[in-house]
Amino acid sequence: MDVLTKKVLTGDIVSAAKLITRIENNKEDAVKIIKKIFPHTGKTYLIGVTGSPGAGKSTLVSELIGICREKELTVGVIAVDASSPFTGGAVLGDRIRMQKNEGDGVFVRSMATRGNLGGLSKATRDAVYVMDAMGLDVIIIETVGVGQVELEIARMAYTTIVVMAPGMGDSIQAMKAGIMEIGDIFVVNKADRDGVDETTKDINSMLRFASGKDAWRPEIFKTIATKSEGISKLIGGIKRHKEYLTTRGLLKKKAYDKEQLLSLVKDIVEARIFNNKNGEKYFDEYVQKIINREIDPYTASEIIFEKIDL
Amino acid sequence: MDVLTKKVLTGDIVSAAKLITRIENNKEDAVKIIKKIFPHTGKTYLIGVTGSPGAGKSTLVSELIGICREKELTVGVIAVDASSPFTGGAVLGDRIRMQKNEGDGVFVRSMATRGNLGGLSKATRDAVYVMDAMGLDVIIIETVGVGQVELEIARMAYTTIVVMAPGMGDSIQAMKAGIMEIGDIFVVNKADRDGVDETTKDINSMLRFASGKDAWRPEIFKTIATKSEGISKLIGGIKRHKEYLTTRGLLKKKAYDKEQLLSLVKDIVEARIFNNKNGEKYFDEYVQKIINREIDPYTASEIIFEKIDL
Numbered sequence: 031m032d033v034l035t036k037k038v039l040t041g042d043i044v045s046a047a048k049l050i051t052r053i054e055n056n057k058e059d060a061v062k063i064i065k066k067i068f069p070h071t072g073k074t075y076l077i078g079v080t081g082s083p084g085a086g087k088s089t090l091v092s093e094l095i096g097i098c099r100e101k102e103l104t105v106g107v108i109a110v111d112a113s114s115p116f117t118g119g120a121v122l123g124d125r126i127r128m129q130k131n132e133g134d135g136v137f138v139r140s141m142a143t144r145g146n147l148g149g150l151s152k153a154t155r156d157a158v159y160v161m162d163a164m165g166l167d168v169i170i171i172e173t174v175g176v177g178q179v180e181l182e183i184a185r186m187a188y189t190t191i192v193v194m195a196p197g198m199g200d201s202i203q204a205m206k207a208g209i210m211e212i213g214d215i216f217v218v219n220k221a222d223r224d225g226v227d228e229t230t231k232d233i234n235s236m237l238r239f240a241s242g243k244d245a246w247r248p249e250i251f252k253t254i255a256t257k258s259e260g261i262s263k264l265i266g267g268i269k270r271h272k273e274y275l276t277t278r279g280l281l282k283k284k285a286y287d288k289e290q291l292l293s294l295v296k297d298i299v300e301a302r303i304f305n306n307k308n309g310e311k312y313f314d315e316y317v318q319k320i321i322n323r324e325i326d327p328y329t330a331s332e333i334i335f336e337k338i339d340l
Numbered sequence: 341m342d343v344l345t346k347k348v349l350t351g352d353i354v355s356a357a358k359l360i361t362r363i364e365n366n367k368e369d370a371v372k373i374i375k376k377i378f379p380h381t382g383k384t385y386l387i388g389v390t391g392s393p394g395a396g397k398s399t400l401v402s403e404l405i406g407i408c409r410e411k412e413l414t415v416g417v418i419a420v421d422a423s424s425p426f427t428g429g430a431v432l433g434d435r436i437r438m439q440k441n442e443g444d445g446v447f448v449r450s451m452a453t454r455g456n457l458g459g460l461s462k463a464t465r466d467a468v469y470v471m472d473a474m475g476l477d478v479i480i481i482e483t484v485g486v487g488q489v490e491l492e493i494a495r496m497a498y499t500t501i502v503v504m505a506p507g508m509g510d511s512i513q514a515m516k517a518g519i520m521e522i523g524d525i526f527v528v529n530k531a532d533r534d535g536v537d538e539t540t541k542d543i544n545s546m547l548r549f550a551s552g553k554d555a556w557r558p559e560i561f562k563t564i565a566t567k568s569e570g571i572s573k574l575i576g577g578i579k580r581h582k583e584y585l586t587t588r589g590l591l592k593k594k595a596y597d598k599e600q601l602l603s604l605v606k607d608i609v610e611a612r613i614f615n616n617k618n619g620e621k622y623f624d625e626y627v628q629k630i631i632n633r634e635i636d637p638y639t640a641s642e643i644i645f646e647k648i649d650l
Contacts, residue, residue, distance in 0.1 A: 061638050064636065064638060065639060068636035069633050071633070072633055283631070286630050286631045286637070288623065288624070288627055290637065291623070291626060291627055291630065291637060291640060291641060291644070292610060292613070292623075294637055294638065294640075295644050295645050295648075296606040296609060297641070298641055298645045299605065299606060299609050299645070300602060300606070303605065313598065313601070313602075316601060317596060317597065317601055320596050320601065321592045321593075321596045323378065323381070323382055326374065326379070327378070327596070327600065327601060328371050328374060328375050330601060330604075331604035331605045331607070331608055332608065334605050335608045
């Protein structure tokens, strides 16, 4: 086993950071290392924190870190920014704020889009494997923004917390595309502001339809993260959700599903098409033929599939 | 050539509606018909209209339809709702509003998520082929909501219009994940409301960084769609953008790109894995092995890829 892999398994932060950078840059050797560390994963508890900008996600994450540290649990934080390059500053600020916690038992890492959004989701998952293999007890994935990729990433977590602030009714509307379904726990943060009851009511009314028979009934908490208020009740909610998943044998299913494996198989297909010496040229020719209406897209895709260099 | 295909090619709305329903339900024969009609596509002009809820997209679309009809252009409208089932009412209301235009030369069709978001994007593209083959001069895709799938769909259009309303500063923030990049034209609708200049300024400041050398410089228009104000200036902007694409040979590239073809090839891979008699069982076994840490996901995906039933 190489030195980097060994060091990651002993929990070395510098080596883990290096490996995550290789993952972000899509280096081939990163996959080799993931293969080696994977048997050492599966012990961490994964919490997702998502919600609209300005809801106070980072302060809440800081509070969660604090409570974990009090209980001597080690914590990893992955702050994911899938937003456009224009607004890339957000995570950096968050990261600095959270680093006041860093050092003893806390490892904070931010990840941003590098051109391709699909890649971000995969890189985040691999970063989770790295932190899991390091032996961190809890991993918090904080996603900035509310797009489909953020939802996909937030969904990786065993317990997903959706954070809102009072008077953001518009945001609930804007976030309707999926966010109400992924929340196991809802937090109305900044609960000292006006409109906290309306926001709670709004969330409640959108949830009513979501409950199945033995389904988890999402819990709603009011917090003022800047004053550490409401955090221990929130922790109680997280524990109950973990208990719910564990007693029903759902935890392992949450940790790995079909979609993930299918997406890796599709990545191989893509690599095989374009790694072939003439693959790119050949592929482009078909795109051109489609543009010229010499062939239809479905027939073209069938031909390309049959010629994949196995 | 079968009757349905022939009728679609003559512009028959009932047959086209039937075919789009088959596409939505993912019927195999729909693909066969798309293959047949594809050579007859490529003549329409595709306009995307997207933006946050409440910005007045549907009224604006109605106005665009009106102007097209004055010029005796036939119009197809695809209203896409990728939002959660909870809020599925939105499109229906829009559809009814737009149908005041329907009949002579106008075909309105709404499409919603049926379980899988990836499928919505593909179905929308196929619906565009159908309307294109019908001989409609202009197709308008209206997307409700601001998630990643809506962005993906809005991006199909040759000219994409992002609609906002004054005082929705929060929404711009919430929509930052990609929406500023896809807009060729920005519309500040409800321009008789307070805050129109601030919103215009906000848009302008977010655009400044987006301009390349020979790049299209997005235009911003103020409209009051309910009073038909500002619409002809907006049409001028659409024409300039079309001219920009045409003179630079970019129109055909917009109409078909690599990503689309790659995604079809990946769909075939998925179908081959799961259409195989024991495919699903075999695949699930590997998911279970990963959960049990008996194999890592990357190695599992390589094995599955090699055994795809070609």
